Amino acid sequence: MRQLIRGRTLSFHADPAETENAFTFHEDGAIITRDGLIEAVGDYAALRDPDLTEINHRPHLILPGFIDTHIHFPQVQVIASWGAQLLDWLNTYTFPEESRFGQQGHAPAMAEHFLDLLLAHGTTTAAAFCSVHPQSAEALFAAAGSRNMAMVAGKVMMDRNAPPAVLDTPQQGYDDSKALIEKWHRHGRQRYAITPRFAITSTPEQLAMTGQLAREYPDCHIQTHLSENRDEIAYTLSLYPGARDYLDIYESHGLLGERLLLGHSIHLEPREIARMAETRSRAIFCPTSNLFLGSGLFDEAGLRAAGVPTGIATDVGGGTSYSMLQTLNEGYKILQLRGQKLHPFAAFHWATRGNARALGLEDEIGTLAPGTMADLVVLDSRATPAMALRMARAETLAEELFILQILGDDRAIAQTYVAGQPMLDRNRKAA
Ligand SMILES: [Zn+2]
Structure with a gap:
């Protein structure tokens, strides 16, 4: 089964602490999944296909789970x-x-x-x-x-x-x-x-x-x-x-x-x-x-x-x-106490590709690379009134990510996909 998931896609292919061009971001992006795998990722305009079922998550961000x-x-x-x-x-x-x-x-x-x-x-x-x-x-x-x-x-x-x-x-x-x-x-x-x-x-x-x-x-x-x-x-x-x-x-x-x-x-x-x-x-x-x-x-x-x-x-x-968002929040504060910095790009890399590498599983999870599993998280940067108010002044992707890192929790999770399947409605019913 193939489907197109549209949103603002963000995926790391390197560690931002080590290299400048560490991620790929599409403001109007799309992920095509096939049988649970990521088949393609890119600009929506380039990937759109009238034959595909389309799920639109804009303006939310889509990252690897x-x-x-x-x-x-x-x-x-x-x-x-x-x-x-x-x-x-x-x-x-x-x-x-x-x-x-x-x-x-x-x-x-x-x-x-x-x-x-x-x-x-x-x-x-x-x-x-x-x-x-x-x-x-x-x-x-x-x-x-x-x-x-x-x-x-x-x-x-x-x-x-x-x-x-x-x-x-x-x-x-x-x-x-x-x-x-x-x-x-x-x-x-x-x-x-x-x-x-x-x-x-x-x-x-x-x-x-x-x-x-x-x-x-x-x-x-x-x-x-x-x-x-x-x-x-x-x-x-x-x-x-x-x-x-x-x-x-x-x-x-x-x-x-x-x-x-x-x-x-x-x-x-x-x-x-x-x-x-x-x-x-x-x-x-x-x-x-x-x-x-x-x-x-x-x-x-x-x-x-x-x-x-x-x-x-x-x-x-x-x-x-x-919440890995709250984990990154407290991680930021611990590193502050040590005089160290956790930049939001490094933080979101850590919770996705970085942890996949720690587990030796980066060929399967942790990025949006074609051929890996379509395990995804959809993040709502305006999930709470406080976040929405703060977002009104955000100008960069890094700022938006930092708002999610510091203020976000499960309320900011708009959807979670496992192998291309949306899990959250089922989850909320079960809970
Ligand atoms: Zn333990």
Whole structure:
């Protein structure tokens, strides 16, 4: 099936922080999709075709769908929980909540809510942590598959320092992960991420099994947490007294590489930064979470200068919004506190092509390049009275994007497409 989607199209083909001509913008643009793929993008006048079904989104912007590179699916009902920093927050709110995902029927119901929320916020792909229970990953992959959404996800492996209801064992974690990989990895658009939660909740035996999985399935992602909070780092190093630093724990178990997504990566030692750059391991910035849990300020410019690839993410439920727009807003403020700048072009690149590159999926998502999937977000820069009033004075595309970045949220999402299919009406009915 072919269709034409008309709007003000914007897509990045390079990183605006590195090159001047990083994007293509068509004020009266169009995207032709065929069977879920982008067939062509350009000026409407050049692409119009009376034989095609036409959907007109003008004056809204059309970008590639947002990508969230770190989020916790089982935390949809602990987002906005008061008063704790990381380790307390996990013990008080998160682990008890995640234990519910072992109950019959809970994970499938929450998976639908989770995907409804992502789509309502314009996010079409996420790298998601599930609970320790394999049925949580089953539920998320099945729900994403039925919507044709590309998910990167995995059941967490954790075998200590948490209540028994959310623990596995090294062998069970290995067996369950392996079965899920065999069933879901590259099944449709689904991809598996081997997911040791973090070093505190995995014994050396479990991390060894994680390394074994990474060797057996080298094209699976690996996702975990690194150096989020000072107490966490001290506790971690006390559990691994032989480690040179926090990263060394993952390094010594063979986990480093371009498929590794390291959530937070805030309080890093010079050796860790150098090794992340050499191995192309990804540092994932989670601004709303870092502020909410009081964790610290991500050093974007420092990591960039060192050559560490980065992504940006919500980290719901430590994060406080599903919106990548609000994530970019808080990211801007964190970088302000570090004396760094997040220009709107760099911001929107990060949430689309940048995050696709962090996941190694830029051939499938993150741009409007022909041949990639037609996962799109349609942005309304006048979605609220305050935005409309501010937009009346905006003169440039950069200004408009910055208004979306600072004032936008799910109200600014006029439509979300997954593989060429509009998802939002269905989503609003479901919600
Ligand atoms: Zn996290």
